Amino acid sequence: MGRIAYVNGAFAPQAEAAVHIEDRGYQLADAIYEVWAVFDGRLSDAEGHFARLERSLGELRIDMPMSRKALQLLLKEAVRRNRVHDGLCYLQVSRGVAPRDHAFPTNGATPSVVITVKAVDRAAAEAKAAKGVGVITQPENRWGRCDIKTVGLLPNALAKQAAREAGAYEAWFVDDLGLVTEGASSNAWIVDRDGVLRTRDTNANILRGITRHTLLEVMAGEGMRVEQRAFTPKEALEAREAFVTGAGSMVLPVVSVDGRPVGDGTVGPVAMKLRRLYIERAKALSV
Numbered sequence: 001m002g003r004i005a006y007v008n009g010a011f012a013p014q015a016e017a018a019v020h021i022e023d024r025g026y027q028l029a030d031a032i033y034e035v036w037a038v039f040d041g042r043l044s045d046a047e048g049h050f051a052r053l054e055r056s057l058g059e060l061r062i063d064m065p066m067s068r069k070a071l072q073l074l075l076k077e078a079v080r081r082n083r084v085h086d087g088l089c090y091l092q093v094s095r096g097v098a099p100r101d102h103a104f105p106t107n108g109a110t111p112s113v114v115i116t117v118k119a120v121d122r123a124a125a126e127a128k129a130a131k132g133v134g135v136i137t138q139p140e141n142r143w144g145r146c147d148i149k150t151v152g153l154l155p156n157a158l159a160k161q162a163a164r165e166a167g168a169y170e171a172w173f174v175d176d177l178g179l180v181t182e183g184a185s186s187n188a189w190i191v192d193r194d195g196v197l198r199t200r201d202t203n204a205n206i207l208r209g210i211t212r213h214t215l216l217e218v219m220a221g222e223g224m225r226v227e228q229r230a231f232t233p234k235e236a237l238e239a240r241e242a243f244v245t246g247a248g249s250m251v252l253p254v255v256s257v258d259g260r261p262v263g264d265g266t267v268g269p270v271a272m273k274l275r276r277l278y279i280e281r282a283k284a285l286s287v
């Protein structure tokens with residue numbers, strides 16, 4: 001018998017079950033999940049998993065898609081339809097479907113719900129336990145590979161939402177040393193007090209922005225003074241100008257940080273010149 005999945009209100013053969021391509025779980029990892037072991041067709045250690053589910057959703061400010069009781073019935077129905085005696089029951093809940101944007105959908109999205117069940121061979125599991133298993137060690141780098149343009153964008157989405165709620169366009173991440181790394185969806189720059197263009201070096205853990213890279217070439221061509229050296233938010237406030245770069249924002253002047261003005265709080269000439277030069281260069285590099 002083929003596996004049966006539950007997706008957004010209906011059970012369907014798993015091979016045919018699908019979510020929308022603009023589901024925020026797929027595009028931004030803006031989702032949580034929970035898993036229950038199934039013993040004798042029943043959800044085991046149930047309370048703990050339901051409690052963690054509610055906590056995870058609460059932390060992301062995603063509504064419980066239905067009451068705990070209704071959800072429990074649905075999970076058990078999924079187990080029953082799959083005729084799984086011993087196995088695992090997975091639940092994924094995402095913020096839902098919305099046009100792609102890091103910040104939360106403004107007119108509210110309905111959380112997407114996916115339930116799948118798989119059988120586990122208990123005898124094989126017991127045999128494995130009887131033999132024991134090996135482990136390897138790995139550096140603790142979870143959420144630490146910002147150089148990869150991954151769809152694992154949950155921290156970026158939460159930061160962008162915080163920016164929106166503060167009436168700002170972008171959020172700049174600040175590291176343990178108090179230095180700006182980059183924006184939630186852009187690279188960060190200043191024109192410092194000495195007129196030097198500064199952006200963080202790419203040895204640090206940031207996305208190697210293509211706009212950033214091309215702009216560095218443009219700056220070199222213009223004979224501008226550039227240093228790939230990190231700056232603090234305070235240095236940004238004291239700078240002549242600040243701006244962000246990215247395929248979406250191109251070169252976008254930044255006039256305030258944490259509600260305080262950068263320089264005199266107006267758009268500066270360097271950022272606007274770079275915006276014009278970058279767009280020219282990007283068009284010249286079009287295919």
Ligand code: PMP
Pocket residue numbers: 156182183184185186187207208209210211212245246247248
């Ligand atoms: N940093 C992050 C985290 C981004 O999401 C983006 C946008 N893709 C950038 C930097 C800028 O990169 P690019 O210039 O390649 O668009």
